[in-house]
Amino acid sequence: MYRYDQFDQAIVDARVEEFRDQVARRIAGEMTDDQFKPLRLKNGLYLQLHAYMLRVAVPYGTMDSRQMRVLADIARTYDRGYGHFTTRQNLQFNWIKLEDTPDILAKLAGVQMHAIQTSGESIRNISADQFAGAAADEVCDPRPWAELIRQFTTFHPEFSYLPRKFKIGLTASDNDRAAIKLHDVGLQVLRDADGQFGFRVYVGGGMGRTPFVAHLVRDFLPATAICSYLEAILRVWNRNGRRDNIHKQRIKILVHDLGAEEFTRQVEAEFAAIQPLGDDIPLAEYDRIAAYFVAPPFEQGLSDELDLSDPRFAAWVERQVHAHKQPGYAIATISLKPIGGIPGDVTAEQMELLADLAEQYSFDELRPTHAQNIALPHVRKADLYTIWQQLDAAGLGTANLDWISEMIVCPGLDYCSLANARSIPVGQKIAERFADPARQADVGELKLKISGCINACGHHHVGHIGILGVDRKGTENFQLLLGGSGAEDASLAKIVGPGFNEDGVVDAVERAVEKYREIRNPGERFLDTYRRVGVEPFKEAIYG
Amino acid sequence: MADGATASALRFRDDEPADEPAVSLDAFLDQPEAVSVRIEGGDDVRRLAPALDRLKLVEVDFPRFRDGRGYSSARILREMGYQGELKAVGDVLVDQLLFMRRCGFDSFAPDAPIDTAAALRALNAFDFVYQPAADVRVPVWKLRHG
Numbered sequence: 296m297y298r299y300d301q302f303d304q305a306i307v308d309a310r311v312e313e314f315r316d317q318v319a320r321r322i323a324g325e326m327t328d329d330q331f332k333p334l335r336l337k338n339g340l341y342l343q344l345h346a347y348m349l350r351v352a353v354p355y356g357t358m359d360s361r362q363m364r365v366l367a368d369i370a371r372t373y374d375r376g377y378g379h380f381t382t383r384q385n386l387q388f389n390w391i392k393l394e395d396t397p398d399i400l401a402k403l404a405g406v407q408m409h410a411i412q413t414s415g416e417s418i419r420n421i422s423a424d425q426f427a428g429a430a431a432d433e434v435c436d437p438r439p440w441a442e443l444i445r446q447f448t449t450f451h452p453e454f455s456y457l458p459r460k461f462k463i464g465l466t467a468s469d470n471d472r473a474a475i476k477l478h479d480v481g482l483q484v485l486r487d488a489d490g491q492f493g494f495r496v497y498v499g500g501g502m503g504r505t506p507f508v509a510h511l512v513r514d515f516l517p518a519t520a521i522c523s524y525l526e527a528i529l530r531v532w533n534r535n536g537r538r539d540n541i542h543k544q545r546i547k548i549l550v551h552d553l554g555a556e557e558f559t560r561q562v563e564a565e566f567a568a569i570q571p572l573g574d575d576i577p578l579a580e581y582d583r584i585a586a587y588f589v590a591p592p593f594e595q596g597l598s599d600e601l602d603l604s605d606p607r608f609a610a611w612v613e614r615q616v617h618a619h620k621q622p623g624y625a626i627a628t629i630s631l632k633p634i635g636g637i638p639g640d641v642t643a644e645q646m647e648l649l650a651d652l653a654e655q656y657s658f659d660e661l662r663p664t665h666a667q668n669i670a671l672p673h674v675r676k677a678d679l680y681t682i683w684q685q686l687d688a689a690g691l692g693t694a695n696l697d698w699i700s701e702m703i704v705c706p707g708l709d710y711c712s713l714a715n716a717r718s719i720p721v722g723q724k725i726a727e728r729f730a731d732p733a734r735q736a737d738v739g740e741l742k743l744k745i746s747g748c749i750n751a752c753g754h755h756h757v758g759h760i761g762i763l764g765v766d767r768k769g770t771e772n773f774q775l776l777l778g779g780s781g782a783e784d785a786s787l788a789k790i791v792g793p794g795f796n797e798d799g800v801v802d803a804v805e806r807a808v809e810k811y812r813e814i815r816n817p818g819e820r821f822l823d824t825y826r827r828v829g830v831e832p833f834k835e836a837i838y839g
Numbered sequence: 840m841a842d843g844a845t846a847s848a849l850r851f852r853d854d855e856p857a858d859e860p861a862v863s864l865d866a867f868l869d870q871p872e873a874v875s876v877r878i879e880g881g882d883d884v885r886r887l888a889p890a891l892d893r894l895k896l897v898e899v900d901f902p903r904f905r906d907g908r909g910y911s912s913a914r915i916l917r918e919m920g921y922q923g924e925l926k927a928v929g930d931v932l933v934d935q936l937l938f939m940r941r942c943g944f945d946s947f948a949p950d951a952p953i954d955t956a957a958a959l960r961a962l963n964a965f966d967f968v969y970q971p972a973a974d975v976r977v978p979v980w981k982l983r984h985g
Contacts, residue, residue, distance in 0.1 A: 316960075330904070416907075453910045455907065456904070533911050534911050
């Protein structure tokens with residue numbers, strides 16, 4: 296993975312000192328809370344219901360054991376002994392004191408981490424395919440490009456007071472594991488017939504209260520022009536995006552209002568003005584970065600045989616292990632969604648175990664995934680059994696990837712100042728209802744996503760089944776949506792009908808699932824059946 | 840690379856300030872003798888292209904410090920080759936000065952006064968930058984590759 300050189304380190308260290316000064320000026324009353332707010336947000340610090348929340352960047356979802364151990368240390372020293380992995384591969388601490396944040400950021404800087412631009416109206420941390428560098432289906436490891444873009448977008452002077460936040464998602468595979476079409480900009484790395492890198496560029500996707508699937512604006516952008524092209528996109532939006540209504544300021548609204556064709560025309564015109572200035576990062580810099588991402592020294596000639604005589608281990612392998620490009624190796628995804636737990640939460644002790652396992656068995660790499668799990672990307676198949684035993688003993692051995700209990704759930708009203716409803720208890724009740732692994736296995740792939748308000752942090756728009764919690768005359772009400780997907784076949788889920796109370800929506804989910812089991816064709820996932828038959832049979836089953 | 844200590848009036852130029860009051864973009868384009876223009880958030884600075892030669896001062900208004908349109912206006916002007924004074928006016932705060940300088944602003948008229956020492960500290964907080972802009976700073980990728 297990437298390592299800072301003296302320049303990267305100097306920039307991050309300077310940032311810590313700058314923020315230390317800003318915090319001191321705020322505490323001394325030298326600036327108003329309104330003036331301080333964007334500064335703390337650009338350092339990942341939110342003011343939540345009960346305390347400050349600090350969001351630490353995990354750039355493109357790659358980290359090592361040393362970094363994970365420092366997160367565990369911060370969780371113990373400054374928080375309540377745990378952290379929360381987010382849907383954009385970052386980690387949040389929920390119980391932080393403002394005056395501690397400069398010291399926390401200094402600790403992070405000591406292991407080449409930061410919280411820069413993890414919130415606020417800025418270019419956010421880039422998310423990427425969690426299987427990068429390990430998947431058999433990628434055209435290249437996309438992370439060198441992600442690191443290049445990370446640097447280019449860090450403290451970009453023109454684009455640090457944007458109309459709203461701006462998120463980039465990146466993959467190098469046709470199988471989209473990074474939900475790129477639900478990002479402000481989605482990039483797919485391609486190679487042309489001559490082996491030259493390029494990007495397929497999508498713009499204007501997103502969830503929130505007005506969900507859109509992104510539009511294709513360039514089918515093949517030469518990769519070395521990516522910085523100019525991103526500047527063109529950002530500049531068109533920065534100049535023309537709305538600033539009068541916080542709910543209509545994302546780039547997706549501008550793309551929608553102008554139409555994809557006119558938006559693309561304006562971007563291309565701006566690109567034609569910017570590119571000749573010669574400010575793009577040269578290929579030599581890509582090569583320098585790419586050298587940090589060369590494949591680890593895999594052992595050759597390992598067997599792909601696996602002893603599956605322990606049925607619980609076999610069930611875990613079946614669910615949690617993916618093919619690796621190197622024979623004898625596998626990708627193991629650790630579910631952070633135990634039945635009855637809080638999706639994405641990990642204790643300091645669990646973080647330390649994950650660090651140990653990565654260091655010992657996965658060339659020291661850990662990959663937070665956008666579904667709030669942790670992948671060990673480079674594991675010898677021969678080591679899978681001992682890894683699973685250790686995970687199982689620590690409560691991390693759940694086998695439920697892509698099943699209904701492996702859900703995405705936002706923090707909701709238990710933590711968040713924006714939420715209208717408590718999303719976590721609904722998720723827990725559904726997980727308990729479907730706790731029997733045999734039942735989940737029979738239902739198969741079913742992506743459940745739950746948000747506690749219309750801002751959609753729980754991605755309910757792209758759930759095969761989505762749940763949206765709203766406030767209805769002072770009581771929590773849950774709407775049920777069906778038919779979304781955040782993958783390469785991206786689509787937006789639709790509301791089925793009137794909402795439910797907490798127990799009612801759990802029952803409604805169960806009725807939808809039972810309807811699917813009744814009418815599915817062999818081999819059909821829930822989503823496939825829904826797409827074949829439409830909403831009506833489900834509506835009838837749910838409302839009777 | 841560092842900004843010098845001659846910023847007593849938050850002006851980073853050696854020439855004499857233009858003494859003519861700035862007029863709106865439409866008025867400026869209508870008045871061939873005008874040399875100073877004031878850019879509001881929604882104005883398209885590319886309309887100034889035919890008049891760059893006579894232009895001595897561009898004031899860019901920041902109605903709220905979070906309104907970042909002025910950063911793009913400044914950079915486009917410098918990309919077009921404008922070399923005269925570029926002044927940030929309005930809700931300009933000390934923690935925005937560095938990005939403004941990088942986008943090409945070389946003087947500042949904040950609504951609320953900014954302490955000069957604090958301004959210089961903010962402007963010199965970072966020794967290195969990741970991207971080229973409208974200032975003289977060299978991005979780290981150039982330092983890495985010579």
